[in-house]
Amino acid sequence: MLVLQAIRENKEALVTALKKRNLDADALLNKVLELDEKRRGIQTEMDGTLAQLNSLSREIGTLYKAGKAQEANLLKEKTTQLKEDSKSMGEALNAVATELDQALYLIPNIPNELVPAGSSEEDNEEVFREGEVPTLMKGALPHWELAKKYDIIDFELGVKITGAGFPVYKGKGARLQRALIAYFLDKNTAAGYTEMQVPYLVNAASGFGTGQLPDKEGQMYHVTADDLYLIPTAEVPVTNILRDTILNYQDLPVCYTGYTPCFRREAGSYGAHVRGLNRLHQFDKVEIVRVEEPANSYEALTTMVEHVKGILRELELPFRILRLCGGDLGFTSALTYDFEVFSTAQDRWLEISSVSNFETYQSNRLKLRFKDQNGKTQLAHTLNGSSLALPRVLAGILENYQSAEGIHIPKALIPYTGFDLID
Template identity: 75%
Template sequence: MLQVQNIREHKEAYVTALAKRGLDAKDMLEEVLSLDELRRATQAKLDETLSQSNTFSKEIGMLFKNGETQKANLLKEKTSQLKVSSKELQEQLNDAASKLQKALYELPNIPNELVPAGTDENDNEEVYREGDVPTLDSAALPHWELAKKYDLIDFELGVKITGAGFPVYKGKGARLQRALITYFLDKNTAAGYTEYQVPHLVNEASGYGTGQLPDKEGQMYHVGMDDLYLIPTAEVPVTNLFRGDLLMHNQLPITCTGYTPCFRREAGSYGAHVRGLNRLHQFDKVEIVRIEHPDNSYAALDGMVDHVKEILKELKLPYRILRLCGGDLGFTSALTYDFEVFSTAQDRWLEISSVSNFETFQANRLKLRFKDTDGKNKLAHTLNGSALALPRVLAGILENYQTPDGIKIPEVLVPYCGFDIIN
């Protein structure tokens, strides 16, 4: 969430920056400033009314003590009127504060200066590429056919149990899935991230804290009776571990990792591009989250990018890194790098990770602060990244490692799987 003071001081710069997202934010920013002026003016009136009421109350006591009953009763009438005015002003203040909060919640984050202008994924900038795309046999299959051929994933059984987008992993498919999760967690903890096991449902405050609400409300599964949400990513519960905290500067950085299933409605997603593991309603993902001092957050972002690169090098998968343009940038992000693995059998790139810096946007919603060396309380920076999302990594392994004799297992995963080929 943007800070009102910053909007006031940098309004024109914010209008220009948000235009990178394809958003004409001038009226939205003006509304925020108008509501803030109303809130502050109402607060001032309320404070003045309460102060006057307190003064009268003290005078009333003295008047009664001195036997000046008539004057005391007149002041009591004025005090009663002030109490009515105070109640009305408090209601007006609550209304103005609520409208201001709503207006702020609807504003996306300010893109970093490195973010290119653009309207959609076609305007993203490729900043890095590594790995050779393997040459496959003419009979090579896409992963959904391989999964059926080797009895690794049963998509139809998932439909029977729940519906489309909820696959059932079987046999070596399930073991490979578990191997990837453990391997990712081991890589993350070896890099200094503390592992957490967190709830898979969160309350509304957690959704608002990391910015999924109200922006992604229609994409989240809502348990109405309990007013809870199934998590779309581990970022939500892990980052909310620190909601409302005041940290000391020497506690930073805080680095976390966790595995969770993720749940997304993916409303409106259909067609050939979402076949198999390409787009699911439930999938597994290992996440990394950092709470950083603002001075260090972009160096930390570079470190997270390097960390994901190392994992993909070990898996020996061809991949590229994109810097997202304004039109493709997530609502909460200031700067995002997407990792995509090349699916040889599908002849297309598949997103497997997003690594983002949110700067103070989430921290302001979360009221996540730290006491700096100068003794002042400041908002922390939050970052997160997928390390990694499993479905498309698994799809890339199945497709890129297929041979006429079966599907080879990346060497780094063999100790986790207990086998080196699927045949």
């Protein structure tokens, strides 16, 4: 969430910056400032009451020592009222502080100056493109037809077991899925990321920490009996490893990677564009997360983008990179680059990775700080990226590598699959 001091000092500048998101934030920021003033007023009054209590307690002690018990008892009656007053103030302070946090949670991150203006994905800016789109044989099929033809993914069986959006991978399809996970993790650990295995359910504090709550609450599966949420991405548990932590500048950067299944309700998603693996309720993803000093975070973002580029080059998939516009930018992100693979059989681009810098937006929620070289405590910057999301990568491989003989396996994956053809 935004830093309160920044709102106090630069409210008009923040209103202007948030217009890039097509958001008029004036009323939201005014509410935050009103609640902050109210909170500080109660805190000041409470501090005065507690100071008076401390002073009276010392005076009572002095009177008892001097044998003036009657005067001391009169003062004790006064302290009783002051204690009740301070308790009421404490309750009021907690209530206002909670209301203030809830107001702050409704304000998205400030877009970086590089974020282009725009209202939808149509306004995203293409910044890079690489790879030749293959010429497929006549009668080439989309991946959902290939999955059925070669019996490697069963969408109908997933419907039987659970429902739509929960595919069952079979035989070489399952092995290819497992190979991709191992390959992505190996590439990430070789680049200096420490592999972490994390829970697939998180508490509400973790969801608020990384910004999925309250913004994406309706998109997350909620286990109500235990008040836990199935994770929509490994970003949530992996980043929360460092919640309520103060690091030393020598500890930075912190670089983690992790594989998890991801669960998203994707309410309201219908149509041909979500067929097959294009959009699922459960899917596998390998994530990279970095915690950086503010001065280094955008260089780190470039490093992450180049890392994902390298993986896609090894897979020999045609891809492009988009810089997201203000209207398509994620709630918590300051700057995001989307990677898309071209699906030749579907004749469309498929998003397979988002790489983002959140600056201090997540770390302020997480209370994730570090001590700089001067011993000053400040908020770290957090970043994360898909490296990579499997369903659409798998769709791209199946469609772009199909031939009359079957589906060829990218050379980089053959050591992981143990086969070079699905036939």
